[in-house]
Amino acid sequence: MMLCVIPNLLFLMSSLSSLTFIDTENVNVQEKLFLSSMGLSSRPKPSHQAPVPSLLWKLFEKGSTQTSTSDTDPCVVSEYGVRGNIVRFIQDQGSLISAPAVHCFNCVRKHLFFNMSVLEDVEQLSFAQLEMKFKQDLAHLGPHVFSVDLYRVLRTTLKGVTHESSRKLLLSQSLGPGAHASVHINLTDLAETWRKPGKNYGMQVELQLKHLSNMLQEDAYVESTHSAVQIAQMPELYTSLVVVSLNPLQCRSRRKRSAAYYLPVTPSNVCKPRRLYIDFKDVGWQDWIIAPQGYLANYCHGECPFPLSESLNGTNHAILQTLVHSFDPKGTPQPCCVPIKLSPISMLYYDNNDNVVLRHYEDMVVDECGCR
Numbered sequence: 001m002m003l004c005v006i007p008n009l010l011f012l013m014s015s016l017s018s019l020t021f022i023d024t025e026n027v028n029v030q031e032k033l034f035l036s037s038m039g040l041s042s043r044p045k046p047s048h049q050a051p052v053p054s055l056l057w058k059l060f061e062k063g064s065t066q067t068s069t070s071d072t073d074p075c076v077v078s079e080y081g082v083r084g085n086i087v088r089f090i091q092d093q094g095s096l097i098s099a100p101a102v103h104c105f106n107c108v109r110k111h112l113f114f115n116m117s118v119l120e121d122v123e124q125l126s127f128a129q130l131e132m133k134f135k136q137d138l139a140h141l142g143p144h145v146f147s148v149d150l151y152r153v154l155r156t157t158l159k160g161v162t163h164e165s166s167r168k169l170l171l172s173q174s175l176g177p178g179a180h181a182s183v184h185i186n187l188t189d190l191a192e193t194w195r196k197p198g199k200n201y202g203m204q205v206e207l208q209l210k211h212l213s214n215m216l217q218e219d220a221y222v223e224s225t226h227s228a229v230q231i232a233q234m235p236e237l238y239t240s241l242v243v244v245s246l247n248p249l250q251c252r253s254r255r256k257r258s259a260a261y262y263l264p265v266t267p268s269n270v271c272k273p274r275r276l277y278i279d280f281k282d283v284g285w286q287d288w289i290i291a292p293q294g295y296l297a298n299y300c301h302g303e304c305p306f307p308l309s310e311s312l313n314g315t316n317h318a319i320l321q322t323l324v325h326s327f328d329p330k331g332t333p334q335p336c337c338v339p340i341k342l343s344p345i346s347m348l349y350y351d352n353n354d355n356v357v358l359r360h361y362e363d364m365v366v367d368e369c370g371c372r
């Protein structure tokens, strides 16, 4: 007897939730397919659960409360006014530079590196923004401010030894008790060049402690004998890169979620959507999927009997197949009860590099079924 084909995800989820028989090999293949459609090479194993940036929570909550009447395009990130269905917070992998610098007294230098290869080739980068902020507040600074100089590194340098010709100043700003304690910089163009292999040398940031009264005299820095103490006071700098991109293959025309969310509970053997709540814990994915913890996915099940009524949304072919089936039940199976309308959800998760990612993901919820 011929089996009806169940779509990838539902097959995977239901197998893993042991709703159907477990075929381990098939489950592994299905899991790999699902992960690769999320741009993941394998099931992520976050080394630590990095905190979820509040902006991503906000976007996630906004995405999941969209009702059937709202016509916000799921493939636009309205916060930045750009097209996209993936928002990543890419962690900085650079480290402190310990080599001495000629023009940098009372100064901490750090290399910044954002691994852009987490973006797949198919993705179109639409926006990238660097955020730098101090982990502590700067009230203890007293009469001091920090000057922040950000450089793009143009070529590889011998361990931390930087020649001015191998870097380019992008920004120079003061941060202090009276000023904003964070900096945002639009790095869209630079991030795009970083996607080319061998083109990402990262950036350097120099934090220099300056006495307020000396701010106007360029070279009058705090005496260097105090520098060890002062550098120890340097607050920790947190840097991250927000990257918005669009995977056009996962962004079809906008569709409204139908009322099938509230499925009728009338018992019937006829083809229709059935309630299925998928808990990611049952699938063993709770350590890398941050939210939702589960969702109402539903599935299609039931007979496609002769004569096929209009409400079963049969194709002409399915109508003929039920007719033939009624004459020859052994030789020709009934048509299959399959999803004909699916809707998306948003997911917040850790990728293989511990970055927090918000992704709009198509075809996750069965809204309507039909006989095919």
Ligand SMILES: *[C@@H]1O[C@H](CO)[C@@H](O)[C@H](O)[C@H]1NC(C)=O
Residues within 6 Å of the ligand: 115, 116, 117, 118, 352, 353
């Ligand atoms: C960047 O990430 C990719 C894929 O996740 C990895 O293969 C590569 O080694 C990483 N590069 C660096 C410099 O960390």
Ligand SMILES: *[C@@H]1O[C@H](CO)[C@@H](O)[C@H](O)[C@H]1NC(C)=O
Residues within 6 Å of the ligand: 080, 186, 187, 188, 189
């Ligand atoms: C960021 O920079 C890009 C390229 O320079 C520009 O097209 C875009 O409008 C900027 N976006 C914002 C939000 O400033």
Ligand SMILES: *[C@@H]1O[C@H](CO)[C@@H](O)[C@H](O)[C@H]1NC(C)=O
Residues within 6 Å of the ligand: 271, 272, 273, 311, 312, 313, 367, 368, 369, 370
């Ligand atoms: C068939 O489609 C209609 C709307 O197009 C829908 O209301 C109905 O629930 C669908 N039938 C099934 C079995 O899902």
